[in-house]
Amino acid sequence: xxxxxxxxxxxxxxxxxxxxxxxxxxxxxxxxxxxxxxxxxxxxxxxxxxxxxxxxxxxxxxxxxxxxxxxxxxxxxxxxxxxxxxxxxxxxxxxxxxxxxxxxxxxxxxxxxxxxxxxxxxxxxxxxxxxxxxxxxxxxxx
Numbered sequence: 001x002x003x004x005x006x007x008x009x010x011x012x013x014x015x016x017x018x019x020x021x022x023x024x025x026x027x028x029x030x031x032x033x034x035x036x037x038x039x040x041x042x043x044x045x046x047x048x049x050x051x052x053x054x055x056x057x058x059x060x061x062x063x064x065x066x067x068x069x070x071x072x073x074x075x076x077x078x079x080x081x082x083x084x085x086x087x088x089x090x091x092x093x094x095x096x097x098x099x100x101x102x103x104x105x106x107x108x109x110x111x112x113x114x115x116x117x118x119x120x121x122x123x124x125x126x127x128x129x130x131x132x133x134x135x136x137x138x139x140x141x142x
Contacts, residue, residue, distance in 0.1 A: 013082060016082070016086050016090065020090045024094045027095070027097065027099070028097065030098075032106065035048075035110075045110070047103075049106075064087065065087065068083055069084070071084045
């Protein structure tokens with residue numbers, strides 16, 4: 001990506017690349033989880049995953065772009081190049097990967113039977129199923 005955008009390796013671009021991992025994993029993790037917990041054929045599961053998560057993922061992308069948009073008007077070429085345009089490309093690639101490519105890959109893998117079988121029963125994980133940070137497990141002392 002950096003070579004295509006003609007960016008040089010620097011502290012800022014390295015930090016942005018580390019942040020890219022977090023942004024990319026977020027969309028992929030949510031779509032994959034929704035796919036795994038859905039029932040039906042692979043294409044129905046992929047459609048349900050994308051339909052259920054497209055809006056939140058697009059909202060996150062929009063707000064991220066909105067946050068860096070003022071840099072476009074800063075007049076500093078460095079900020080425009082290494083923040084605004086780099087984030088624009090990062091968000092576009094993450095959206096493409098999470099909402100277009102990943103569902104296709106999941107459908108292909110699930111259709112071939114290699115992996116990704118739906119769960120036997122519907123599993124719902126909510127906040128009640130999680131252990132609170134303030135309530136650590138207590139060891140029994142005898």
